[in-house]
Amino acid sequence: MTNGSETGMIFNLQKFSLHDGPGIRTVVFLKGCPLRCKWCSNPESQFAGSQLLWDSARCLRCGGCAALCSEQAISFTGSAVRISVDRCRACGVCARSCPGQALKLEGERRTADSIVEECLQDLDFYEESSGGVTLSGGEPLLQPEFSAALLKALKSKGIHTAMETTGCVPPQIFQSVSPYLDLLLFDIKHWDGDRHREGTGRSNRLPLENMQSAIRAGKKVLPRLPVIPGYNDSLKDAAGFSSRLKEAGAQEVQLLPFHQFGERKYEMLGQAYSYADTAALQEEDLQEFRQAFLNEGIHAFF
Incomplete structure (x- = not known):
């Protein structure tokens, strides 16, 4: 039985996404995040309420x-x-x-049933493209009961499920939701604990532990690395990430070049943006960085 009346706080529902899992997808963005990444492109996701x-x-x-x-x-x-x-x-x-x-x-409160109903409008697109629905945020695991209810309801309709996560939650919460996921898009911010805390406000211990446990449990996991100028984009960083990924059992990583898409949201929130004068990165800027992963046996791609 699914609890379709379970409610959650979301701030966007984006249809026809091509970048958050395979095929054509609907991305449900949930409010609330345990991290405070200085480059965050969705700063409105950090606060849990409207x-x-x-x-x-x-x-x-x-x-x-x-x-x-x-x-x-x-x-x-x-x-x-x-x-x-x-x-x-x-x-x-x-x-x-x-x-x-x-x-x-x-930010609005929605029931799992109402979101499933909206997603079902695009079922033909999911089926034709091997797509589905992805939960993102924010951090969906800060609303574990809602996320589990929504994912369970989607799977009951035969819809492929994915979640973009920081993994920065207690293992018991992580494990309560992961059974309902076909794919975990696992954001990794920094391989070094001190630098991770400097850039996000939190340790990288829980993300690394949860990523490793998911891989060992046989889940499909795709680590994704936002490459931030001056923070985690050096060849030393590539080597450090490669080591952490191999320790966790990961064999690939998706590189996400830094962009400025969220800059204006900081102004709208009355917040300072730490990367206001930082140029965006292009794939061609990161070829040597990518090669460092390949040299370590990690399939790195954009």
């Missing part, structure tokens, strides 16, 4: 949002809107009333 984003380009500076807010969570600093996460109840009154549509409430 939150307001402010678009300065649309804002009329009319002050209506601040006047409407019963919690005094909205204020003006110069010509900028500031939103207090601690005070905001995410009621959405200000967003619905904004004449310039400058405020957006990010």
Whole structure:
């Protein structure tokens, strides 16, 4: 039996994705993440609840949002809107009333059944392309009951399931969800524990342990490495990653060159972006880095 009435907090449902598992896929993005990666392209995923984003380009500076807010969570600093996460109840009154549509409430609670129903609209595309549904985030394993219910319901419909995960959760939580997955897209940030903590705020112990346990259990695991300039892109780093991957039993890794796709979201959240002046990487920039993995017997690809 599946619990389709189980609810979870999501912030996006992206159809016709080609980059998060095989075939044509629907990607369900869940709110909440244990990491605080400085380069994160989905910073709105980090906070577990609903939150307001402010678009300065649309804002009329009319002050209506601040006047409407019963919690005094909205204020003006110069010509900028500031939103207090601690005070905001995410009621959405200000967003619905904004004449310039400058405020957006990010995050809604959905049932597993409602998401499955939406995904079934594209069942023909999944079947023709050997695609399916991928959970992403954020970190889906911060909502383990919902993720398990959703994945179980999808599998009952014959839909291929995948999850993009940091693996930064206790093993018992990881193991409670993994049986319902056909593929684990396992993000790895840094091979060195201190550098991992420096870039993400957390140790790499749990990710490495959970990745190894999944591989040993016979799960299909694809490690994925976001290559970040000045953080994990040296040939020394490639050697360190290769060693960690071999220890875990992995034989391949997907390299994800750094990009700036999420930069504007930081402005909308009123947050500083650590990589604002950092140029994006292209595949041709990483050929020597990729070769270092190949030299160690790890199939590295883009």
